[in-house]
Amino acid sequence: MQLSFKNINFDELIKKFLYQEKDIYPLITFRITFGLLMCIAALRTMWNGWIEKLYVEPQYFFKFYGFEWVQVLSLENMYLLYIIIAISAFFVAIGFFYRISIFLFFLSFTYVELIDATNYLNHYYLVILLSFLMIFIPAHQYFSIDNYIFKNKKTIIPAWCIHIIIAQLCMVYFFAGFAKLHSDWLFNAMPLAIWLPEKSNIIPFTSFLFEQKWFAFFFSWCGAFYDLTIWVFLLIKKTRPIAYIFVIIFHLMTWALFNIGYFPLIMITSTLIFFSSNWHQKMYYYFINNKKIEIVSPFLFNKNIQYFIGIYLMIQILLPFRHLIYGGNVLWHEQGYRFSWRVMLVEKNAKATFYIEDESSGQKSEVLNSKYLTDFQEKQMSIQADFILQFAQIIAKDYQSKYNIKKPKVTADVYVALNGRTSKKLIDSNINLLDLKDGFKKKDWILKFQD
Amino acid sequence: MKNKGFFLFLLILLQFSCDKNNTSPCDYDYDTRLIFEDIINNHLSPKLSNFNIQLEDLNELKNTFINNPNYTNLENLRNQFITVYHQWQYIEPFSFGPGESLQIVKKVNNFPVNYSLLEANISAGTYDINAPDNYYSGLPAIDYLLYGIANDDNAIIDLYNNNDNYKNYLNDVVNNIVNVSTSFENEWETYKSTFFNNTGNAAGSSLSLMINAFNEQYERTKRDRLAIPSGQITMGETFPEKLEGYFSGISSDLLIKSLESSQQFFNGNGSNGLNDLLDDANIQKDGTPLSQIINQQFQSAITSVQQLPKPLDQSIELHTSEVVSAYSEIARQVVYIKTDMPSALCIAITYIDNPSDSD
Numbered sequence: 001m002q003l004s005f006k007n008i009n010f011d012e013l014i015k016k017f018l019y020q021e022k023d024i025y026p027l028i029t030f031r032i033t034f035g036l037l038m039c040i041a042a043l044r045t046m047w048n049g050w051i052e053k054l055y056v057e058p059q060y061f062f063k064f065y066g067f068e069w070v071q072v073l074s075l076e077n078m079y080l081l082y083i084i085i086a087i088s089a090f091f092v093a094i095g096f097f098y099r100i101s102i103f104l105f106f107l108s109f110t111y112v113e114l115i116d117a118t119n120y121l122n123h124y125y126l127v128i129l130l131s132f133l134m135i136f137i138p139a140h141q142y143f144s145i146d147n148y149i150f151k152n153k154k155t156i157i158p159a160w161c162i163h164i165i166i167a168q169l170c171m172v173y174f175f176a177g178f179a180k181l182h183s184d185w186l187f188n189a190m191p192l193a194i195w196l197p198e199k200s201n202i203i204p205f206t207s208f209l210f211e212q213k214w215f216a217f218f219f220s221w222c223g224a225f226y227d228l229t230i231w232v233f234l235l236i237k238k239t240r241p242i243a244y245i246f247v248i249i250f251h252l253m254t255w256a257l258f259n260i261g262y263f264p265l266i267m268i269t270s271t272l273i274f275f276s277s278n279w280h281q282k283m284y285y286y287f288i289n290n291k292k293i294e295i296v297s298p299f300l301f302n303k304n305i306q307y308f309i310g311i312y313l314m315i316q317i318l319l320p321f322r323h324l325i326y327g328g329n330v331l332w333h334e335q336g337y338r339f340s341w342r343v344m345l346v347e348k349n350a351k352a353t354f355y356i357e358d359e360s361s362g363q364k365s366e367v368l369n370s371k372y373l374t375d376f377q378e379k380q381m382s383i384q385a386d387f388i389l390q391f392a393q394i395i396a397k398d399y400q401s402k403y404n405i406k407k408p409k410v411t412a413d414v415y416v417a418l419n420g421r422t423s424k425k426l427i428d429s430n431i432n433l434l435d436l437k438d439g440f441k442k443k444d445w446i447l448k449f450q451d
Numbered sequence: 452m453k454n455k456g457f458f459l460f461l462l463i464l465l466q467f468s469c470d471k472n473n474t475s476p477c478d479y480d481y482d483t484r485l486i487f488e489d490i491i492n493n494h495l496s497p498k499l500s501n502f503n504i505q506l507e508d509l510n511e512l513k514n515t516f517i518n519n520p521n522y523t524n525l526e527n528l529r530n531q532f533i534t535v536y537h538q539w540q541y542i543e544p545f546s547f548g549p550g551e552s553l554q555i556v557k558k559v560n561n562f563p564v565n566y567s568l569l570e571a572n573i574s575a576g577t578y579d580i581n582a583p584d585n586y587y588s589g590l591p592a593i594d595y596l597l598y599g600i601a602n603d604d605n606a607i608i609d610l611y612n613n614n615d616n617y618k619n620y621l622n623d624v625v626n627n628i629v630n631v632s633t634s635f636e637n638e639w640e641t642y643k644s645t646f647f648n649n650t651g652n653a654a655g656s657s658l659s660l661m662i663n664a665f666n667e668q669y670e671r672t673k674r675d676r677l678a679i680p681s682g683q684i685t686m687g688e689t690f691p692e693k694l695e696g697y698f699s700g701i702s703s704d705l706l707i708k709s710l711e712s713s714q715q716f717f718n719g720n721g722s723n724g725l726n727d728l729l730d731d732a733n734i735q736k737d738g739t740p741l742s743q744i745i746n747q748q749f750q751s752a753i754t755s756v757q758q759l760p761k762p763l764d765q766s767i768e769l770h771t772s773e774v775v776s777a778y779s780e781i782a783r784q785v786v787y788i789k790t791d792m793p794s795a796l797c798i799a800i801t802y803i804d805n806p807s808d809s810d
Contacts, residue, residue, distance in 0.1 A: 121809065193477050194797040198653035211651075259809050349794040351786050358686070365686045366678065366782070403686045415786045417794030420477050422736040423786055 018160040018309065019301050024142045025155075025280035026162055026273045031139035033269035034130065035093025038105065041262045042086035051078050054119060058374050060394050061116040062387045065438050070114040084108045092134070095144020099135070106131040117387070118380045122343050123263035129168060129316075130270070137161045138300065143284055156296045160309055165273055167313060170231040172267075175320045175341035177227025184331065184345075185224065189216035190419035191347035192223075199257045223344075226250055234274040247271050258344070326442050332418060332426075332449035334384050335442065349417040350382035350426070354392065356399050359407035367395050383416055385427065385443050392433035410434050424450055477797035479732030483658050485723040487647045490661070491639070493720035498541040499636050505535045506629050513625045517618045520611035522604060529597050533701055536590050540708040542635075544668040544716045547660040548646060549638035557584050558631045562675065563693040564591035566599065573616045580623045581631075591695070592624045599698035652797050659798050661725070665716055666789045672709045673781050676702075681767040681774050691764035702763040707756050710781070714749040717788075725792070734795040736787070741795065745787050752780040 045051060055078045063070065073081060085108045091101035109131060113124050138161070140146045141154040184190040193216040200210035209215045226246070233243035251264035272280075323336030330337055331346050354367040369378045372394055381387040392410040399405060409432045415423035428445045436445065509531045516524040539560060546556050558581070565586035572578035572587055580588045600617070601607045611617050649657040675695070680702075682689040694702040718724040726742035734741045755777035759766045767774050792798075 194652075197477070197651060197797070200651060201653070347794075347797075349790045351790045353782065353785075356686075363686050366683045368674065368678075368684045399686065403688075405686075413786075415790050417790045420794055420797055422734070422741065422791040422795055 014306055016159070017163055018158060018306055020159040021156050021296065022159045022162060023155055023277035023281060024139075024157045024161075025277045025284060026275060027137065027139045027157065027165075028143045028284065029280050030165065030270060030273045031095065031098075031134070032093050032143075033272070034134070034266075035089045035091070037262055037265055037269060038089035038109075038127065038131075039086045039093065042082050042089060044262075046079065046082050046086075051075070051082060053374075055115065058116065058118075058377055060372055060377075060391075062118050062377065062381065062390050064114060064117045064120075065386065065440070067114045070111065072115050081108050081112060085112070092139075095140040095146050098138075098140030098144060098146055102131060102134045106135060116377075118377045120338055121261075121263075122338075122341055123261070123266060125339055126168075126172060126263075126266065130165065133164055133168065133312075137164075138297065143287070153293050154295050154297065155293050158296075158300050158305075160305060161300070162273060164309060164312070165270070166235075168316070169267075169270060169273070170235070171316055172341050173227050173231040176343050177224055177229070179320070179340065179342045179345060180220070180224040180227065182331070184419050185220050188419065189213065189220045191344070192216045192219050194347050194420055195258070202256055234271060237276075240274060244271065244274075328446075329449040332416075333443070333446045335446070347419055348383045349423070350379070350415060351423070352378075352382035352388065352412055352414040354395055354410060354412045356395055356405070357409045357411070358403075358405040359409050361406070363403075363405075365399065367399075372398070382414060383426070385446050386438050388412060388414065388427065389433055389436055389438050396434055408434060418449075421451070477652075477795075479728070479796070481728050481731045483650055483728065484647055486661075486719060486725065486728060487657050489719045489721050489723040490716070491643060491646065494715065495542075495545055495639065498538065499632075499639070502535070502538045502542055503629075503632055503636055505531070505538055506632055509535050510625055510629055513621060517611070517622060520608050520618075522608065525597070525604065525608060529699070532590075532593055532597060533699060536594070536696060536699075536701065536705060537708050539590060540705060540712040541715070542632075543671075543709065544664055544712060546667060547664045548642045549635055550664070553631060553635055553638065554583060555631060555635050556671075557589075559589045559628055560591065560695075561586050561589055562591035562594075562695045563680075563697070564595045566595050569595060569620075570600075573614075573620050576616050576619070578620075578623075580627045588624050588627055590628065593621070593628075594696055594698045596621050596624065597699065658796070661716075662793055662796070662798050665713065665725070666793075668709075668716070669713050669784065669788060672706065672713065673778075673785065676706045676709060677774075677778050677781060680764075681771075681778065683775070683778055687771065689767050691767055694764055694767075697764055700762045700764070703756065703759060703761050703766070706763065707753055710749060710753050710756065714746065714753075717745060717749070728796065729792065732795065734791075736791055741787065741791055745784065745792070748780070748784045748787060752777070752784060755780045 052075070055072050056075050061072055072078070085105060088101045088105040088108065091097060092105060106128070109124075110128050113119070113128065138154070138157060141152055141157070147153040180186070185192075193213065196210045196216050196219060200207035230243055230247060230250075233239040234247070236243075248268055251268050254260060255264035320340035320342075323330035323340070326333065326335040330342075352369065354369065355364060356367060357364040369381075369391075372391070373381060381391050392412070396405075396408045396410055400408060411429055411431065412427065412433060413429045414426040416426045417423040425447055427447060431445045436443075509528070512524070512528045512531050516528045543556055543560065550556065561584065563586070568585075569587040569592060578587070579585075582588075596617070597607070600610055611621075646657050646660075649655075649660075652658055675693075678684055680690050680693040680697075691697060696702045696705045716725075718726050726746065729742040729745075730740060736744055755773075759773055759777055760770060
């Protein structure tokens with residue numbers, strides 16, 4: 001058989017990938033596990049007292065470009081917001097007013113994450129994307145409370161409902177693996193060589209391993225190999241069961257070793273969606289024994305859906321490559337770092353000293369960062385250029401309210417030590433940070449990384 | 452096909468694991484126990500027992516003064532106080548272990564003293580001298596009680612003669628320091644072996660505790676002993692009364708002592724200090740050994756403070772440019788010890804508590 005692009009019938013492919021009729025069962029498992037996990041995660045945040053730490057303690061918050069308008073709420077309302085997240089997630093799990101619930105979950109969760117960019121984590125971003133996709137997916141048409149209220153039980157859905165989530169998960173893995181293909185990770189075992197010896201007491205009788213250099217290399221290479229390939233092995237029917245065992249082992253291990261919250265659980269549960277509908281079906285038939293109801297909603301098969309999906313996938317594929325536009329070492333300047341599945345790649349130690357000067361009088365002052373920021377915010381600010389700009393504005397505003405400053409100039413000495421190196425200057429320390437505007441344009445005041 | 456790939460993968464792996472020549476970071480094989488033993492047995496122990504002996508003398512001279520407040524007794528007490536305050540600087544970096552549980556730094560040297568609160572305590576006659584994080588006890592309170600409560604020595608002595616509340620307060624402050632410091636010495640005796648055996652670079656390991664405490668002490672020196680009083684963060688608006696030892700006028704000496712204390716903490720007493728660890732790991736910055744950079748920076752910081760005219764409270768008003776340059780010598784060190792050293796030794800700065808997960 002000869003393979004060439006000419007022979008591939010794209011219409012046929014799209015038809016199969018997007019519009020083929022499929023059983024709904026994998027989505028049901030996905031809905032229930034996702035909803036329950038998110039509910040528990042929201043409760044955990046409240047239980048741990050993180051709302052106070054993250055939203056009450058800080059006086060200032062760092063913003064994502066374009067989302068400066070997102071404001072923190074009062075303590076009571078923050079709790080209310082988290083209760084909405086928890087309840088809506090639970091409603092998603094049980095399929096109770098599913099569409100409203102998932103939409104509410106998406107909105108409230110996204111709002112919370114936009115309040116302070118300091119707290120950005122890739123797995124929060126993943127939750128935002130998955131819940132966004134779920135708004136459009138009828139994951140409540142089976143095994144849900146809605147079935148009883150609206151009599152809407154249906155077991156057939158178009159393939160895209162499942163495939164879009166599978167595609168999203170594949171991209172997470174692939175890009176996480178792809179980002180590891182650089183010299184720090186592969187040839188210096190960084191930052192695992194820093195982190196693993198710290199963890200030597202976690203798994204009994206293995207501490208001697210964790211202090212070995214080769215062990216960090218072993219972990220680094222296995223991790224990169226896992227991320228780059230696991231999604232392929234999950235897609236192939238024959239290797240799927242073994243691959244899933246590796247999914248469980250890998251994520252449980254990272255869960256034990258690193259402080260990564262519920263991310264491993266999301267991956268362990270959501271990758272079940274790779275399994276066939278027959279596999280999922282058996283579980284549900286144990287609970288409710290009834291026949292397939294082969295009614296389908298025609299609008300789910302609408303031709304325009306393919307454009308929506310095409311655009312979504314294009315964005316998701318291109319975003320992780322946007323750092324190429326900026327050039328240089330993305331681990332250093334962090335332009336195009338977020339929303340790209342770069343996980344566990346850097347250990348940074350930084351010190352940022354800000355100065356404010358009145359250019360008309362020559363009077364100069366150093367700034368005590370801790371007067372404005374929590375330790376955690378200060379740490380994040382010192383390594384991210386957009387936060388540095390925002391902080392310069394915060395400083396200027398405060399000093400101008402206290403002192404008579406006619407021509408304010410804010411400069412900063414920012415030293416960053418990346419992955420076990422000694423520190424280097426991150427930004428031009430002569431530039432007036434108040435003159436700079438944040439944006440997607442390359443920040444040419446960030447100094448080149450010198451190894 | 453699959454087996455081949457895996458074999459290749461193993462081969463590459465093997466190649467890296469056998470590469471003994473690499474000078475990559477975190478690759479040091481130093482018996483850190485030697486550092487711990489040196490800093491505790493040869494540095495802290497003698498300094499602490501001396502400090503407690505000096506405190507005992509202070510206590511006796513305090514009793515003499517309270518029984519008979521006169522000029523000679525006041526002068527003797529003051530001199531001993533200055534000795535004690537100097538000696539304290541060597542203890543201050545040890546804020547971990549028993550230092551943390553006893554809150555030794557806050558109990559002994561929370562400055563600047565809140566003298567209006569202190570005066571209110573004296574007039575009320577009731578107070579909790581050992582209250583956590585208060586600013587009316589410890590050495591800063593003695594500084595005020597022996598030098599600051601009135602304008603001249605006669606007036607000070609009169610206050611003690613005429614008002615028992617002053618006597619009681621001085622008595623309570625000194626006794627409290629003696630109590631805290633005695634428990635500190637006792638607790639170190641039992642904590643010692645835990646400390647020596649807590650190797651590794653994890654958060655909470657002895658090395659991490661040491662480096663974090665070292666940095667905390669240094670930042671405190673930079674910020675509280677000079678930056679805040681001399682107006683470095685307030686557009687030149689100075690607060691001389693916030694200097695450590697302001698009333699006795701020994702701020703400049705205390706600042707120098709605290710810098711020397713930091714340097715000794717870094718170098719240890721013998722041949723096993725943090726500096727030796729850096730050397731053993733062959734850590735360089737721009738071609739120079741980091742330990743050398745740090746020691747040179749300590750030297751220039753100390754020299755530049757020594758060159759400031761005394762007393763410091765006048766210098767910060769009259770010699771601003773010299774103070775600024777002395778301050779920048781002190782400030783320059785922070786990058787070396789807080790950013791470079793922990794990074795190269797793969798120690799996390801743990802006093803930053805992450806209130807969420809990471810990824």
